Amino acid sequence: MFGRLRTSFSRFRHSMRVEAAPGRGNQTHNLFESAAAHVIACAEDDQEPMDEASTWVSPEALSFGVSEPACRAVIALAREHDESPRTVARTHLGLPVA
Structure with a gap:
């Protein structure tokens, strides 16, 4: 069981690793910047x-990173309105309000 947890955590940690952008020298990009x-x-x-x-x-990290600004935007709009x-x-996605 601990082996599986260690493997899963290792994969997650590897997916969150920030890499240097091609052609930009040593500059690395933060997950949320990306x-x-x-x-x-x-x-x-x-x-x-x-x-x-x-x-x-990584694609997994980008997916996680994109969801955070989306959540923050919805919260900000909800407070504003x-x-x-x-x-x-639901309104912004064109869905009926439940």
Whole structure:
């Protein structure tokens, strides 16, 4: 059982490792910096920066990193509009409010 936990943790830790960006020398990118660049590129519908940001960290780490700004944005919008996060998220996704 501990072997499985150690293996899982090792894989997770490896997936969170930040690597140097190609052609940028020793500069490394933080997980949330990569996620922010990816989210901005998605919002601007610009594929090139989106692809570049996705190479800065592992896909698993980027997925985790993107979910954090999304959660924070929903919370901020909910506070701004004085509504629940559920209502704001469903409205912005075009879903009926449950």
